[in-house]
Amino acid sequence: MDTTAESVGDLLREWRKRRRFSQLDLASEAALSTRHLSFVESGRASASRDMLLRLAEQLAMPLRIRNRLLLAGGFAPEHPERALAAPDMTAAREAVEAVLAAHMPFPALAVDRHWNLVLANAALTPLLADVAAELLTPPVNVLRLSLHPRGLAPRIENLAEWRHHLLNRLARQSDVTGDPVLAGLLAELSALPFRASRTRPAAANAVAVPLNLKQDGGVCLSLLSTTTVFGSAMDVTLAELTLECFYPANAATRAALLTPFSFPDAVGDSS
Structure with a gap:
């Protein structure tokens, strides 16, 4: 910059x-x-x-x-910025990979400050069926992947609710960081066309906004997400890394995700 x-x-x-x-x-x-x-x-x-x-x-x-x-102010930077693949970032990368692997068979991924995919476990890949190839070309932006009409959006049953949740989160992040790239991403995603679903919003006493994702065969996975960051990071790259882990929101989703099937290799693009 x-x-x-x-x-x-x-x-x-x-x-x-x-x-x-x-x-x-x-x-x-x-x-x-x-x-x-x-x-x-x-x-x-x-x-x-x-x-x-x-x-x-x-x-x-x-x-x-x-x-x-x-x-x-004329001083040297205080915090280094190294790629996650750098040799001296091995311990950090292995920690991220360990968290993602341990979360199997539930989906988990790591994203950078602009919501570009860095790493993901193998459970994510089956959820990306029918997504347009251009949205899966690195760098893969997971917010664009979620809300684009050629991405996951047509299969999200509570799209209006999930869209509102993601855009609000992105708006807060843009405000807190002052990052012009996030502001541009917010404007782009806000302008995407979408068709509101007829499903009822989450109840007022719900613990979180779920992602309700339709799969082949009429199965609907209901997932809750949690966010993890490195609280004591001194490296810029590591401080800006976010881990998103998804959990089954109901017994049917848990059963579906626990059903054994052949996982492909984990996906990711770490630079």
């Missing part, structure tokens, strides 16, 4: 407003004077590396943005 036009003040002001902090709020949290913070934002004063890291922590900046803030 090109940071030549960015300044410390621009980034601090953007993220302070994004977090709905006043200068007084941020200065108090970071143990600074409001006057000093104002001078840093206006470019009348420079900030030390420690101060920038303290401000970034109070603003809950993503690691990628913290690196940009440091670069704008």
